[in-house]
Amino acid sequence: MAMKKVTVTLPEDLVAALGDAARDEGIPLSRLIAGAAEDELRRRTGRKLLASWQEEHGAFTAEELAAARAEMAAADAQLLASSDPSAA
Template sequence: MPRGNPSPKLAITIDPDVHENILAAAAREGMSVSAWMTAAAREALQRRAGLAAVAQWEKQHGRFTTEEMNEARRSVQAQLRTSRTVRRPA
């Protein structure tokens, strides 16, 4: 019997072109396919939660202005530039 908290396993079907890209991306990042898929799923879930939070905020306070959206884009672009210069551990 396994000790601790073993990770659940999934059997999934992936389009062939997506499969090739996943294998290549995981190899480039020095990760197992399982670790890469977990990270990708986690990021997608975080993105969905963020979009839901924005929708809820806008429902309560009104839509963001063009200036607010432009400032948000600039902030995200700056963060992306910074994160690309720092290599994350595999």
């Protein structure tokens, strides 16, 4: 993958927190920031897809939203349980 160096301006406390997070993960700061940017682009794509679906099929019902939230909570709980070293 081609890389391009860019300059961004961020609040000092955010840079410090990002640096700490990158060190904790053992990855370069640029990789942490690139991952966060990729996550944001995926969320934006998802929101656009949802909006497009709703334009065609109508707004989600309260029941559909509740079912989706329950499914996401269950998936989150499963992921957390599988990554929790004390769960073993």
